[in-house]
Amino acid sequence: MTAKINAGRRHFLKTSVGALGGLMLGVYFTDAAADEAASMAGMAGPGLAGEAGQKAALIEPHAFVRITPDNIVTVIIKHLEMGQGSHTGLATLVADELDADWGQIRTEGAPADPSKYANLTFSPMMGTGGSTSMANSFQQMRKAGAATRLMLIAAAAERWGVHPAEITVKAGVLSHPSGKQASFGELAEAAARQPVPEDATLKTPDQFIYIGKSNLRRVDANAKSTGMAHYTQDVKLPGMLTALVAHPPLFGATVKAFDAAAAKGVKGVVDVVQIPTGVAVLAQDFWSAKQGRDLLQVEWDDSKAYQGSSDLQMAQYRELAKQPGLEARKEGDADTALQQAATVLTAAYEFPYLAHAAMEPLNCVVHLHDDGCEIWNGEQFQSIDQPAVAELLGLKPEQVKINALFAGGSFGRRANPKADYVLEAANIAKAYPQRQPIKLVWTREDDMRAGYYRPAYYHEIQAGLDASGKLTAWKQRLVGQSILKGTMMEMMVKDGIDPTSTEGSGEPYSIPNLRVELHTVGDVGVPVQWWRSVGHTHTGFATECFMDELAHAAGKDPLEFRRALLQDKPRHLQVLNLAAEKAGWGEKLPEGRGRGIALVESFNSYVAEVAEVTVHADRSFSVDRVVVAVDCGVPVNPDVIYAQMGGGVGFGLSAALGEKVTLKNGKVEQANFDTYPVLRMPQMPSVEVHIVPSNEDPTGVGEPGVPPLAPAVANALFAATGKRIYQLPIGRTV
């Protein structure tokens, strides 16, 4: 389903003279627009909206553009910049409609205010995820830009005594044939006093000056190339203390007793306080806090802790898969079709827990003061964090001010459905009697051992081919934990099925008899969470690897086999064909090399990838080249799309090659990058990205590059060696 935001939606605009005397533009949406936003809810990806999104009856101002007399246009960005390019992307939309000069554009993160800055995909919630930033902002940000442009024109017309239609705007300058000229900055104050246009006309694609063009510099490229970009880790406030927390070694354990005498003896340590998640050491700097924490003596109560082990857990999953699960999807009659099939194939796939392991370990700054609380954070889920902190501290949500900083990666982790690390920071501020700002810092080990992993999963698939090799039946059983259960998004779980568990299973192929069943495991005490591309991380692998295996069993080329099942799916077919063509599918490779293909639709974007591998005599292997074809609607920032596809390939390959979190008697066995190896430069393949030209509304690119990578590599390894991969990670050898 394509996100169609009605360009004709009625809206009201309002302006005010900003603090700096410039133009502040607010856009008010009517009920009709809110209803429309609600109707889109649930359409995208992990779809955080559900029923909450059905009641998006908020009619509140959206303030997105600020022009100041210094001729700077600041675009207020409601979505976290965590690397995916949201600041550049959303600024592009405004700059284009405004006919601004790209050099005068600046961006800043929006404050936490869902009434103004809701994600229209999961309205009324404010948050970033599901690769929705561009999809839900495309019309909204362009309208803000177009309306601002008209007001600048009206101000110039008034000043010069000319008709507005005679004024042209180019690169941030308004001109009249008489020779009169003025910059945005010169007109900012006068423009702020203009009536707000009811419905500014948006450009047609042929009029775009920035949308679809490859040559834009990222708005954050300079700051991030000079060490000047500001992350939570870099916040320094007067009197601020750094806090490190001793967490229990087991999930679900609690503090029984602790002795802080030695910790308090460390120079620089200011206090030690108990909080619900452990014991916090507060100090003048990180190193003192770390030394203090190392000297803490904590006795843990393990009576309610999870003490399971990963190998045993997977064995239980395998057992569970022998029983029928809850039905998640059904077409025709899979059981009968399997009985009638000429050939029946069965395969099982196993997936470990995965850590997000963003480069910036989790952190959060909280300053509790008399009037409320102020937070500095790489803030991804305002509608979870703000009310959670307010409730903890006995404040109203609007008394919790959140400053949205850049995040040093996230991959989903900073959108914690339980506000885990943000609440931990707030709990320390609450427990510490002095009201100094507190910076909670997690070490890499804290970050990696805190849970909220991509859940471990087990899949078992049976499929049937008829005598001609046609796929007639597909029966898939999944076993794993639910991400949504027990969270604010639990309403998305329908009839016991968490859609993020099963999304993408058996898709997008035309299979006449299909059944997907799910066992949701409830007795495993390891917290789980969405991880870049969510359920598709495992369903994409199982589906695409098994498709490949079926193609071989049917004696058909894997590309041809897929094509035959996609006759009514033109967008899927197009990316599949494009990737195959650009990769030279069908051309012979030397001995020891192999080529594999995979196709996954996720978050309304279509991505096919062809991987080429070389397998060496010692069974070690390298992934040499990956060709990506993507259809994400209008390619707003092609360079960002190239970067996200390349990054998605790298992220997917990292997990496929070596990432896994394992538990032994409840204890996480990995702690840092020595035991949790992630992709390094020598392992990075050459990635080529091809974008399908499109005028469809844009869809996401942050996640969809990830899912096809691992199956494409596994299928390539099969082509090279004849050996199938049923378990991730693959490891160093095949």
Next chain:
Amino acid sequence: MKLNINGAEQEFDVSPDMPLLWAIRDHANLTGTKFGCGMAQCGACTVHVDGQAVRSCITPVSSVAGKRITTIEGATQSSKVTQALQEAWEYFNVPQCGYCQSGQLMSATALLGANPHPADADIDAFMAGNICRCATYQRIRAAIKRAAGQLA
């Protein structure tokens, strides 16, 4: 203890075993150098000591007293190699989240200092200690080569 950071000698009241990273970040208030792992696994904390790339997260301040310490802030001001790399970083839109990029640039500066015309394999080998979780590796490689060309 006296430390020479970016050409300025400053007195620091810190314990001798404090890693240089935290003296730079928490005491000299230079936050371009990042904390990523604390055990020289990721390279986000890379700085130069007498021109050599070191991981500041495991380098005790006592071991660098009297030596020339250069951070990304100092290199941005004074190193022509770093400046050429930064131009190339922007040219290729290298950064995504950006958190590792100071360390990448400091490693790349040291690489070009030792080997002004590195081949792909040289770049891979030298830069293997710097993790980029966004996997911007392909663009980093291209940017290093562009900078090398500009400096030639």
